[in-house]
Amino acid sequence: MPKVDSKTTGFETRPGKGGETHQQVPKSGPHDAEGHLTTNQGIRVSDNQNQLKAGARGPVLLEDFVLREKIFHFDHERIPERIVHARGSAAHGFFEVYESLAELTSADIFQRPGERTPLFTRFSTVAGGAGSVDTPRDVRGFAVKFYTKDGNWDLVGNNIPVFFIQDAIKFPDLIHSVKMEADRGYPQAASAHDTFWDFISLMPESTHMIMWAMSDRTIPRTLRNIEGFGIHTFQMVNAKGKSTFVKFHWKPKLGLASTLWDEAVKIAGADPDFQRRDLFEAIERGDFPEWELGIQAFDEKFADSLPYDVLDPTKIIPEEVLPIRPIGRMVLDRNPDNFFAETEQVAYCPANIVPGIDFTNDPLLQGRLFSYLDTQLKRLGSTNFHQIPINAPKCPVMNFQRDGHMQMLTPKGRANYEPNSLGEAGEETGPRECPVTGFETAIGRDVAEEQGGKLRIRAESFADHYSQARMFFRSLHPAEQAHLASALVFELSKVGLEHVRIRVLANLLNVDPDLAKRVAEGLAMPLPKASPSAVPVQDFDPSPAVRIINGPLDLDTLAGRSVGVLIADGSDAKALDKLLKAIDSAGARAVLIAPKVGGATLADGSIRKADAQLAGCPSVMVDAVALVLSKEGCKTLLGEAAAIQFVMDAFGHLKAIGHTPESAPLLEKAGVEPDEGVVDLAGFVEAAKTRYWDREPKVRMLA
């Protein structure tokens, strides 16, 4: 490695270096304005290859401050990962409000139609560590930090509209049970083990969430294909002080799409960063992910009319009962410059709220208000974590809070308390409280005042744990129901404690006897008696909006999807180009796959470079596959297990398969049977817009 200008190395002060430069880290790392490598003290480094030694073969000297600083800093590079949601991917973007919501809220972000507010959104899995895979069966976190003109508002939600527990005091128990087991340190990023199901089976309130968690929602295809939910009921408060209950919903523009379990497992091996990569690459190529934000807004009278409590986070208000009003859109259009500085250090906190929005008494939300601030201190090491650029509000921050570890600001003057009379003429100086536009809590103003003694108690209105679980299961498409039942069989088959499996079955009987029967048969276990239910289970009307398949967000589209096009020596150039053009016109991305990454020699003698090598890009990486093979190309691939598996998996994962007539022997060897999804190249782009659920019973035994 060449040395950088060792001649000019020295300890003298650099010309033009001002005290203000301490936070200006140049893009490519620590070097000074002239491009020289420096220490953190700004001293130019003459040699970044060798320690300071006494003689060429002699001992290293303790005085080598360049070495010591470098190793010292490296030794401390890691910070504690998040206790939950450690694995995450994030992006910058903006929120654009459609119309003024002044009638509902005074929140500045919702006042002026078309106005954009910058934001930073982080998606995550819950259970796994920071280095775990992207595709376990797990809930996805969906956290948005809006940098509004009135301060930061964090909407910290998930891709499931309900939660496992009703009271925050149970959160540590829930998380301990799902994380790797205390004595053995496994399994990583998996709920399929004894302790999780033991806890769940003892907590009937988790049943509704378990239905969602075992559905295809928790094995999403990409992060661009998930919904997001604020979960809790919040309040919006208008300028007159009138409050309205609201629930927040994010709807993905690309629609909902999930994987099959077998596919998710194989993706984990083929590309553990599958969803992180997908998000990053989509943004890099300008294919910006977008969600619409909607609200369900209602008053107390409506809340009182519901057969469940809107403060109970294990309940939804079905969209059929209360439609969602779209209020704006979020576009993610910029990747972080630095993963650690932004994605790792971003600190969300549901307590970050702005005037015009407020909490409710939801006991889960109330507990969260404490937990997040507390955890950031542990993670980021200082009460000044709000000064880290990704966390800093983009509006003035003025108060008398001072000092602390890693204080980056240099407040001027004597005044650091309030009230004071340190102004020039003896008047008060410094920022003042603002009764007119400052944040005021709505609770106790519009909502009936709560009364009662100090109690550790659960409201009776929270007692129905099964009716909405039943509603969810019965609302699903039959294929989704089969996946859910099979997911339960899979998970419980990994549970060694038989009494736990029996208890889960007893709870499932309250949800739906047919579901319980299917799971019991899948486990080859007899059905126990139903567990007691605190209140009678009700039959609510189904809510088709919760479905993925044939639901409102099941879009027949190739937009945003990827298509694997398999070529080999001898493939037809014209047919290939026609197909690539059609894929592009449909808004999808073609991934050219060949046995060798350098490419294939096509029939016309031209060489076509590949995007991926066949062995490194199994068909689980794409949404549909096309085989553009010649007779001899196909013959060669008949002797390649990766090619056979490529086609077999595409078929097994219910994907469309387009093919040239010459590819037929490969289809046959992979066990592909003709159906609507197996088509010639002309019909492929249309066929590739969906999966073929009718094929599933032919390829898989489901519960």
Ligand code: HDD
């Ligand atoms: Fe939480 C992180 C979502 C209940 C305590 N939570 C965290 C993140 C998301 C959620 C998306 C990751 C934020 C990021 O990307 O940095 N959590 C939820 C939702 C909940 C919920 C939707 C229920 C509706 N959480 C919840 C409870 C508690 C916590 C009841 C504690 C009483 N959550 C935390 C935490 C985390 C966290 C320990 C870990 C890292 C962090 O906060 O910043 O404080």
